[in-house]
Amino acid sequence: MNQKESKGQVREGEFGKVTADLFREIDTGHPPDLEVASFVKVERGGETQYGIVVNVKTKVPPLSEMSRGVDIAPDVSAEDKMYVDVYNPLADYEAEVVVIARNENGNILPGPKLTVTLPYSTIRPISDDELNKILEHEYFFLYRLVDEVKDRLVLEILSLLFEKLSKNKNVKFEKKKYIATVADLLTSLKVDLGRADVRKLLEKLVEEGAGISIQQVRMNVRAIIFPSVELKAGDLVAIKDYQSRIMTIGAVTKVGDGEAEITPLLQRKMDQSKIELASYPVRRGSIVYTDVKKELKELSKPRGPLTAIRIHIGNIYGTDLPYELELIPGANCHLGLVAISEGGKSNTIKVIAYQAIRHNLPLGMLIFDEHGEYVRSGEDHALDVLDPSAYILADPISDKDSRIPLHWIPLDRFLEGSGSRPARPAFRRILRLYYEGPGEKDKDRPPRYDRLSVSSLNWILKQGSGRALREAFKKHYGQDLLSGYSNNTLDIIIRELRNLSGNTDIIQIKYDHEEDEFRDLYPINESESYEDWEGRREHLLKKVFRAQKKGKIMILDVSAIPSIQTKMWLKRIILDSVVSHRRSEYRKDRAKFEMEYPLFLFVFEEATAAFDEETMARIREYRDLAVQSRKFHCGYVPVMQDPTTLDPVMLSQLQNSIILRIPQEDLRREMFRRLPSDATPFDQFIATAKPGQGIVVNPVKKGIGNLPVPVKILYFNDLILNTLKKAVERYKDDVESIVKETRLSKEFIEKFLKEEEEGESYEDTY
Numbered sequence: 209m210n211q212k213e214s215k216g217q218v219r220e221g222e223f224g225k226v227t228a229d230l231f232r233e234i235d236t237g238h239p240p241d242l243e244v245a246s247f248v249k250v251e252r253g254g255e256t257q258y259g260i261v262v263n264v265k266t267k268v269p270p271l272s273e274m275s276r277g278v279d280i281a282p283d284v285s286a287e288d289k290m291y292v293d294v295y296n297p298l299a300d301y302e303a304e305v306v307v308i309a310r311n312e313n314g315n316i317l318p319g320p321k322l323t324v325t326l327p328y329s330t331i332r333p334i335s336d337d338e339l340n341k342i343l344e345h346e347y348f349f350l351y352r353l354v355d356e357v358k359d360r361l362v363l364e365i366l367s368l369l370f371e372k373l374s375k376n377k378n379v380k381f382e383k384k385k386y387i388a389t390v391a392d393l394l395t396s397l398k399v400d401l402g403r404a405d406v407r408k409l410l411e412k413l414v415e416e417g418a419g420i421s422i423q424q425v426r427m428n429v430r431a432i433i434f435p436s437v438e439l440k441a442g443d444l445v446a447i448k449d450y451q452s453r454i455m456t457i458g459a460v461t462k463v464g465d466g467e468a469e470i471t472p473l474l475q476r477k478m479d480q481s482k483i484e485l486a487s488y489p490v491r492r493g494s495i496v497y498t499d500v501k502k503e504l505k506e507l508s509k510p511r512g513p514l515t516a517i518r519i520h521i522g523n524i525y526g527t528d529l530p531y532e533l534e535l536i537p538g539a540n541c542h543l544g545l546v547a548i549s550e551g552g553k554s555n556t557i558k559v560i561a562y563q564a565i566r567h568n569l570p571l572g573m574l575i576f577d578e579h580g581e582y583v584r585s586g587e588d589h590a591l592d593v594l595d596p597s598a599y600i601l602a603d604p605i606s607d608k609d610s611r612i613p614l615h616w617i618p619l620d621r622f623l624e625g626s627g628s629r630p631a632r633p634a635f636r637r638i639l640r641l642y643y644e645g646p647g648e649k650d651k652d653r654p655p656r657y658d659r660l661s662v663s664s665l666n667w668i669l670k671q672g673s674g675r676a677l678r679e680a681f682k683k684h685y686g687q688d689l690l691s692g693y694s695n696n697t698l699d700i701i702i703r704e705l706r707n708l709s710g711n712t713d714i715i716q717i718k719y720d721h722e723e724d725e726f727r728d729l730y731p732i733n734e735s736e737s738y739e740d741w742e743g744r745r746e747h748l749l750k751k752v753f754r755a756q757k758k759g760k761i762m763i764l765d766v767s768a769i770p771s772i773q774t775k776m777w778l779k780r781i782i783l784d785s786v787v788s789h790r791r792s793e794y795r796k797d798r799a800k801f802e803m804e805y806p807l808f809l810f811v812f813e814e815a816t817a818a819f820d821e822e823t824m825a826r827i828r829e830y831r832d833l834a835v836q837s838r839k840f841h842c843g844y845v846p847v848m849q850d851p852t853t854l855d856p857v858m859l860s861q862l863q864n865s866i867i868l869r870i871p872q873e874d875l876r877r878e879m880f881r882r883l884p885s886d887a888t889p890f891d892q893f894i895a896t897a898k899p900g901q902g903i904v905v906n907p908v909k910k911g912i913g914n915l916p917v918p919v920k921i922l923y924f925n926d927l928i929l930n931t932l933k934k935a936v937e938r939y940k941d942d943v944e945s946i947v948k949e950t951r952l953s954k955e956f957i958e959k960f961l962k963e964e965e966e967g968e969s970y971e972d973t974y
Contacts, residue, residue, distance in 0.1 A: 237633035245368030247342070248305060249334045250326055257319055258334060258342060259305035260349065262357050262365055262679050265325075280927055289834050302327055306356050308349035309342055316341040323356045335628065336378040343380060354396055361398065363409050366390055370413050384450035387413050387420065388493025391432075395492060402466035407435050419468065419496035421447060427889065429458060429470040430491045437498070439468050444526030444918065447504045449494040453478040455503055456490050459525075459893045459918070471494070471892045472917060474589055481506050485915065486889045501527040507917050511738045511909035512536060517571050517807060519563050521556065521866075525618045525901060525918035533560070533906055535571075535864065540908050541843035542834075542861045546851050546879055547868030552900035553847050554581050556866060557811055558591060558924040560759045563597045565951050566931065570806040572759040573845075574752060574786075577784040578813040580767035590774035591763060600755050600762040602748055604714045604778075608729050609746040611716045614708075615652070615659040616749050618784045619776065621709075622660065634693040635701050638677070639664060645684045651732045652741075660705075662717060666725045669705055674698025685814060713769055714778045716747060749785055756786050759806035798852055808839050815846030816853040834858040852878045863914075868902035868921075871895050887916045928952060932960055 246261045302325055310319035316338060342349065350369075353362050370390075373381040391411060394401060401407075401422055410420050411434035418437040423430040429447065433439055439460050447456040447470065455476055462469035472486035483506060493579050504524045512518070512534035519533045531734070535541045549552045557575060561582075564571040575582055582591050583601060591599060602610035619639070623631050640657045642664050647653055650663040671677040674695035682688050689700065709719045710724070716729040732741040748764075755762035759785070766775050766780075786808065794801045834844065834857055846854060852875065870876045876894055880887045883905055887894075890903050900923060905918040931950050939945040946957050 216614070217477075218389070242528075243303065245365050245372060247334050247339055248303075248331050249338070250305065250324075250330045250332070252324070252330070256311040257307050258309040258316065258338065259307045259310070259324075259906045260352075260365070260369070261303050261331075262306050262323070262353070262361065263304040265302045265304070275541055279585070303331055305331070308352050309345075317409065320346060321352050321356070322656070323757055336376070339376075339379050344961040346382075347386050348531050350389050350393050351396070354393065362393075366393075368410055369411065382648050383413075384493075384495070387495070388449075388491065391420050391422055391493035391926045398570070401432050404435060404466075405675055406464050407432055410436060415497055416497075417495040418445065419498065420602055421470075421490050421494040422492055422912050425585070426488050427891075428461065429456075429472060431468045431496050433463070433466055433468050433496075433641070435466075440496070441465050441896065442901070443498065444500050445470060445498045446497040447472070447490055448478070448497065449491050451491055451493070452488065454488050454490075456486055456488075456494070457483075457500060457503060457918075458486075458490075460891075461892045461896065468496075471889065473889050473893065474915070476503075483507060483912070484914065485886055501529060504529060507531070507912065507915075510534065511912060513908070516908055517569055519560055519565070519569065519571070520922075521559055521904075522900070522919045522921040524679060531904065531917065531919045533864070533904065534908050535807060535843065535868075536908055537570075537841040538802065540837060540863055541809070541838055541841070543809070543843060543845045543864040543866065544851070544859070544862035545845060545847045545866045545868075546870060547902065548849055548870060548872075550899060551869040551897075552902075553868065554813075555588070555900060555924050556868070556921050557845070557847065558582065558589075559724070559922050559927060561591060561599075562594070562924065562927060562951075564759075565594065565761055572755050572806055572808040573761045573811055574755060574782065575763045575766060575811040576775075576810070576813055577763050577765045578775070580765060580900045581813075582763050583765050593928060593952055593956045595947055595951050597951050600751050600760055601765070602751050602762065603765040603768070604748065605765075608716060610748050610751070610764075611714050612748050612778075612781060613716050613730075613745065614665065614726075614728070615654045615661050616747070616785070617660065617715070617781055619658045619660065621781050621784060623701070623704050624777065624780070628695050628697055630693055631700050631704075635699050637690065637693070637699065638668065638681075638698075641681050641685070641689055642667060651734070651738070652728065653738075662726055662728045665705060665708070669702060669725070671702070674700075674702060677702065710771065711774050711777065713771075714748075714774060715744075749782070752782055752786060753789065756808040757805065759808070779810075779812060786810075787837050787840060787842055790842060791836075796839050796939060802841075803839050807843060809843045809845050811847060813847045815848045816850060834861050836960070850875060851882065856882075863905070863907050865905045866902060866919075866921075867894055867905075867916075868900065869894065869897040883916075890916055890918070893918060929960075932957065936961070936964075 221448040243261050243264050247258065248261055249256055249258050274291045278936070301317060304323055304325050306323050307321070309316050317485050353365065370386060371381065373386070391410070394406065399406060409430055414420055418439060419430050419431045419433040421431045439445070441460055441463055443460040445458055445460060447458055449456070455478055456472045457474040458470040458472045460468050474483050475486045475488055480820055504527055507524055508529040508531060510518055511534060513536065516536050519535070520530050521533045522531050523529055524531050535543070536936070545556060548589060549973055561573055561575065563569070563585050566571065577583055584590055585592055604610045619635060620632060623635060625634070634659055638877065639660065643653055643657050646667060647664050650661060652661045652663050668677065671680050674697065677698050678688060678690050678695065681690060708715065712718055717726045718729060719726055730745040732738070751762060754760065757890050766778065769775050790805060793805065812873060837844070844858065846858070846862070848854060851859060867879060870879065873895070876891055887903060887905070894902060900921040902919060902921070904919045905914055907914050928950070932946070932952060935946045935949040939949065943954055943957055943959065947954055950957070
């Protein structure tokens with residue numbers, strides 16, 4: 209008789225008695241040690257109850273007068289054999305059962321929480337139908353294990369339950385919900401969730417992802433990270449809540465002791481594609497994934513109208529998905545750029561400029577280079593690596609052709625520093641009287657009376673005072689034509705004009721101290737017409753006007769100008785001139801204007817110095833320009849570290865924003881307050897961002913609107929070198945074709961080819 213046909217087998221004998229090993233195949237089909245974590249039913253007090261076996265205990269084996277190895281035959285009756293008590297399979301083993309449910313009138317309902325120790329005579333397996341009815345209540349029964357089972361045994365039971373339920377194809381087992389319940393249960397126990405065995409258990413159960421959430425405290429989510437996964441602060445992760453059916457994109461802010469702290473940023477419902485700011489809580493047991501590319505793919509799609517100018521500025525953070533900044537001429541074209549020093553501001557501008565040049569976008573830019581970082585390469589490349597024909601460069605200090613003719617300066621800009629309201633109309637009156645009287649025959653007399661010539665400037669200053677100026681006109685005209693203005697107002701005008709001697713770095717004039725007068729750097733010849741004179745002289749505003757008409761990139765190097773006030777004045781002169789010109793062309797023929805004039809961006813480094821609230825309040829028309837210039841295809845790009853000092857009217861127009869690293873909490877709060885969307889979920893992301901990392905708010909994107917998107921700005925060095933390498937692969941050593949393809953300078957390309965030939969390589973330092 210083999211073992212499968214017997215009830216047991218004698219193991220050993222002593223003093224005429226034996227110890228027997230008893231087989232369980234007859235009654236249960238598997239050995240007792242595998243009964244742990246089985247679902248069973250018992251009859252207690254006339255009620256059918258359901259439970260989970262959490263432990264199996266064996267009684268002291270009974271004794272028998274049998275020799276070792278003798279089979280105990282199943283067909284021998286108790287009356288005939290004295291060893292009948294050697295094995296009573298339903299009495300010799302006990303089981304600890306945690307009761308989880310009860311049968312009430314055919315319905316299976318949650319039962320009382322208790323643990324009972326029962327002999328196997330009262331235990332029966334449950335059917336798949338009964339188990340399915342228990343599972344209809346989801347996984348409440350796991351909480352019955354709390355306080356009833358020791359912590360380490362709980363881990364074993366949770367694992368065994370998962371295995372048994374997974375293998376049973378006849379029951380509806382929702383793994384994700386089970387895992388979520390396990391995570392919630394473990395947080396209820398006094399278990400160190402960072403323990404290696406706990407993390408291994410969770411990883412075994414989840415079978416995917418990088419971790420599992422265990423708690424949300426305010427804005428941050430705590431997650432257990434699986435032993436096989438490495439996360440670091442700054443990583444982007446996707447958290448999928450299979451209970452609420454919500455997917456959350458979050459940024460890792462802290463890692464340690466097997467845990468990670470994650471700040472939720474964006475969310476979407478799993479059955480929808482629309483992504484919104486994170487607002488729903490992340491439930492315990494949500495699974496953490498490191499692959500966020502699929503989840504963020506929607507944010508990478510072009511969403512603006514066909515008229516939008518799309519600029520590839522970087523990739524969606526944590527992915528290789530391209531992100532395009534979309535600007536609409538005539539509508540949404542102002543852009544704010546905020547970060548601390550070394551946060552990546554100038555790199556961002558260089559990337560935008562190069563992409564516009566490289567892809568021939570209908571976009572012009574005037575970059576006010578405060579520190580020479582756009583025109584002179586150092587550790588990071590500047591725009592001087594480009595083909596000289598690809599952009600326009602101007603430097604007022606070293607090149608007099610990059611200064612402004614006196615008669616091109618808008619009249620209102622001369623009196624910015626005065627607090628006198630009547631000074632401006634008085635100045636206009638003075639110039640008209642001069643050009644129609646004493647200066648009627650001046651060779652340099654401009655065709656417009658609201659422009660100041662060198663001749664008119666010297667004549668006014670030689671009068672010396674407001675009283676003398678009044679008398680000079682009275683003598684010429686025979687009457688006081690300045691009677692509406694006081695001598696004090698006229699004195700203010702003369703004083704402001706004398707101050708021009710401090711601005712000769714940017715104007716095409718010089719001051720002759722011996723003669724006490726100003727001289728034009730390009731004096732008009734006696735035989736020369738005014739039109740010919742204008743045609744032969746090159747100057748800064750001509751360069752600017754070419755850039756704005758043709759959609760060129762222009763860099764104005766103001767780094768060597770010593771006076772901050774002079775720099776600010778120059779910016780306002782150019783801005784006023786371009787916007788006024790475009791306004792005039794727009795009013796002449798709107799349809800023609802919109803076809804011929806591309807979007808033109810003014811990039812103001814240190815913007816808060818030129819457009820602070822005090823200055824903008826004093827020069828009120830700039831607030832109007834900030835509001836109206838969009839219509840004329842002009843966009844402001846204030847580049848700043850502290851947005852709190854920028855004029856609030858101007859700041860309110862910055863619907864498009866790129867916010868890189870800002871560690872100061874007060875500055876982040878102020879910037880977020882002025883954004884057209886709530887970016888507070890990104891607070892810690894911005895506080896700890898590395899150079900070039902940040903968020904972009906680009907409202908023109910349909911379906912996304914004002915949603916902040918985490919972005920890693922392209923590194924300019926990498927951008928040009930990767931572009932160059934691709935061109936070299938295509939054109940080999942055909943330098944002219946490479947120049948045309950990359951818009952890089954011939955010298956830069958030849959140097960690169962030589963270094964490649966010599967085996968030198970470039971290292972990314974961004």
